Amino acid sequence: MKNLPLVQNVSTATRLRLRITAAAESAVRSGHPWVFSDSVLESNRAGQTGELAVIYDRKDRFLAVGLFDPDSPIRVRILHAGKPQTIDHAWWQARLEQAIARRRDWFDAQTTGYRLIHGESDGWPGLVLDRYDTTLVLKLYTAAWLPRLDETLSLLKENVPCERVVLRLSRNIQAVAERRAPPRRDGEIIFSKQAETVLGAPVVFLESGLRFEADVLRGQKTGFFLDQRENRREVETLVRRRRVLNAFSFSGGFSVYAARGGATAVTDLDISAHALAAAKRNFALNKNFPGVVACHHDTAQGDAFDWLAASKAKFDLVVLDPPSLAKRATEREGALRAYERLATLGIARLASGGILVAGSCSAHVPAEEFFEVIRRAAAKSGRKFAELKTARHPPDHRATFKEGEYLKVIYLRFAA
Numbered sequence: 001m002k003n004l005p006l007v008q009n010v011s012t013a014t015r016l017r018l019r020i021t022a023a024a025e026s027a028v029r030s031g032h033p034w035v036f037s038d039s040v041l042e043s044n045r046a047g048q049t050g051e052l053a054v055i056y057d058r059k060d061r062f063l064a065v066g067l068f069d070p071d072s073p074i075r076v077r078i079l080h081a082g083k084p085q086t087i088d089h090a091w092w093q094a095r096l097e098q099a100i101a102r103r104r105d106w107f108d109a110q111t112t113g114y115r116l117i118h119g120e121s122d123g124w125p126g127l128v129l130d131r132y133d134t135t136l137v138l139k140l141y142t143a144a145w146l147p148r149l150d151e152t153l154s155l156l157k158e159n160v161p162c163e164r165v166v167l168r169l170s171r172n173i174q175a176v177a178e179r180r181a182p183p184r185r186d187g188e189i190i191f192s193k194q195a196e197t198v199l200g201a202p203v204v205f206l207e208s209g210l211r212f213e214a215d216v217l218r219g220q221k222t223g224f225f226l227d228q229r230e231n232r233r234e235v236e237t238l239v240r241r242r243r244v245l246n247a248f249s250f251s252g253g254f255s256v257y258a259a260r261g262g263a264t265a266v267t268d269l270d271i272s273a274h275a276l277a278a279a280k281r282n283f284a285l286n287k288n289f290p291g292v293v294a295c296h297h298d299t300a301q302g303d304a305f306d307w308l309a310a311s312k313a314k315f316d317l318v319v320l321d322p323p324s325l326a327k328r329a330t331e332r333e334g335a336l337r338a339y340e341r342l343a344t345l346g347i348a349r350l351a352s353g354g355i356l357v358a359g360s361c362s363a364h365v366p367a368e369e370f371f372e373v374i375r376r377a378a379a380k381s382g383r384k385f386a387e388l389k390t391a392r393h394p395p396d397h398r399a400t401f402k403e404g405e406y407l408k409v410i411y412l413r414f415a416a
Contacts, residue, residue, distance in 0.1 A: 016044065028081050031400070089155075132222075139221075212285065220250065227393065243351075254319045255282075315354065318349055322359075324361050324363070326365050343356065363406035
């Protein structure tokens with residue numbers, strides 16, 4: 001077997017070799033980054049978590065190489081397909097440099113929070129890396145990265161200037177991490193240049209000149225919803241002299257932008273008291289902006305569906321940005337009904353001339369289906385409306401395969 005991808009200290013004879021179904025072969029050739037467990041037809045031996053699996057086609061030719069995870073439905077996450085390559089330190093170095101280079105001209109000193117590596121779409125399947133000023137947050141979604149953790153952290157520290165790297169693990173791999181990961185505090189691992197440290201306060205970073213805190217230890221995602229940056233900027237341009245409701249507000253990202261943009265009043269609505277407290281702190285961080293000082297900021301704690309149904313208040317712009325309503329494909333139909341109901345409730349809270357900004361982060365709900373149910377809710381309201389725009393992923397969260405497409409937002413303006 002010549003010209004096969006090499007693995008240090010693993011001989012050709014013991015390398016993990018797989019054969020997969022014809023359908024899976026076609027998917028891999030077309031660029032899909034996953035091979036599912038039920039697509040594996042045979043292997044030369046039992047594979048170990050994190051080792052490289054070499055996939056051959058029906059003619060015994062090299063097809064691809066990827067990270068093996070025996071405990072995941074996604075059995076192999078593809079690193080490379082096509083002609084054989086050696087997967088070594090230099091290969092990883094080049095792939096990291098490619099991800100960094102893509103973002104080199106996208107952000108200036110006014111934005112120090114953004115995604116540096118976006119999983120499969122940047123060639124690092126099951127791994128994301130976010131920057132929050134001088135703190136990096138590395139989040140793993142597959143246990144296949146755990147045996148490579150030291151190597152990965154060393155590579156990051158060599159190439160991305162930072163004061164610390166915080167490692168976060170998705171819930172599905174916590175049990176595996178118990179056996180493999182280094183000692184950690186509060187369920188996280190924090191590496192600094194000198195030694196392990198524990199942050200005493202949330203990290204503060206800049207986005208479009210605004211200051212925000214990110215709870216990089218326990219906050220949702222990696223501590224902040226960086227993927228909504230472009231939509232927050234858009235909302236800022238629409239809110240002058242308007243009253244704004246930010247439903248599912250989390251830590252008030254849309255709200256702070258709205259205040260700087262000239263909104264007269266902003267209400268943050270969230271079920272979490274912790275999130276609302278963070279929103280208040282984010283307002284306080286930006287008192288240097290006259291608009292933030294002048295804007296009346298209010299908070300409301302409760303279930304957004306119930307609150308919207310019971311409220312009689314009117315707003316000039318309503319943001320509906322719920323968490324994922326479809327965690328799996330079987331929940332898609334229910335999620336679509338929920339999105340339509342939510343839009344109906346939001347539209348009822350809009351004053352004449354109001355704007356609805358409705359978003360979805362459910363990967364199992366296709367964009368056009370989501371947009372259609374929002375349009376349908378608008379049509380059923382009996383009010384005249386115009387579609388201003390739709391939006392998808394920001395450039396640092398690019399999606400290069402169907403399952404990676406999760407974010408979509410639609411803007412509707414209702415007649416006066």
